[in-house]
Amino acid sequence: MRRSRPLAIVRAMLALAGAIACAACSSGSPAVVSVQKKVQGLLGQPNVTSFLDVRFGDSLYRVQNRFPNGSLETAPYGADTYRLENIEVDGVRYQRVKYEFTSYSGMQLVMAWFTPDSSEQVLEKLIAAIGAPTEQDSAKGSAPADTRAMWRLPHGERVVFDGPKRFVAVLGPGGGPLRQDEAENEALDSP
Known part of the structure; x- marks a missing residue:
């Protein structure tokens, strides 16, 4: 149970880093697309809430x-x-x-x-x-x-x-x- 919490924290930090990187770049740049794909790859597919x-x-x-x-x-x-x-x-x-x-x-x-x-x-x-x-x-x-x-x-x-x-x-x-x-x-x- 304790092992999943650090993973959740790492995922949250990666999502925040991706959001910051995306905000720093223009929305159409290849760097943004690359960062978004990497972050999604690390976090998994979205879910329906x-x-x-x-x-x-x-x-x-x-x-x-x-x-x-x-x-x-x-x-x-x-x-x-x-x-x-x-x-x-x-x-x-x-x-x-x-x-x-x-x-x-x-x-x-x-x-x-x-x-x-x-x-x-x-x-x-x-x-x-x-x-x-x-x-x-x-x-x-x-x-x-x-x-x-x-x-x-x-x-x-x-x-x-x-x-x-x-x-x-x-x-x-x-x-x-x-x-x-x-x-x-x-x-x-x-x-």
Whole structure:
């Protein structure tokens, strides 16, 4: 247990050094890109910590306070679910967003159905935030609306993007009990 703390401190120091180096250089210089790649290589791939300002691990109470117009439901396997309808954030329009909660780990699954005109933005935001997909099912040059992609991240998160169904899901690191709900919702048509 003690060995992981020094590693965390080293990672934080490397991230700070990388940020300082990036601030000292112009944003387009090759040195900046090189430093950024080295820092990311040392720190590992990014992980997903939140969706629409709801953090993985947040309580149902916090989500209700953040979005008071939502409705409380129970998922098919008994998990508490909070559903939002027709919201727009950063130019992306979502027809429906569902947050699912585990008893002990808080919010651990988010599923969102976006409008057809938001496909490109959703995929671009995912790639910008977490990098290239681990798996992708589409021909090179295919439109985002025709793309299916999945990411497996180092902290146990699983991200699914399904352009044809206009669906995105993020299963958090403590979301194991919710995998079946995610799989069933992924199979549904868009609302």
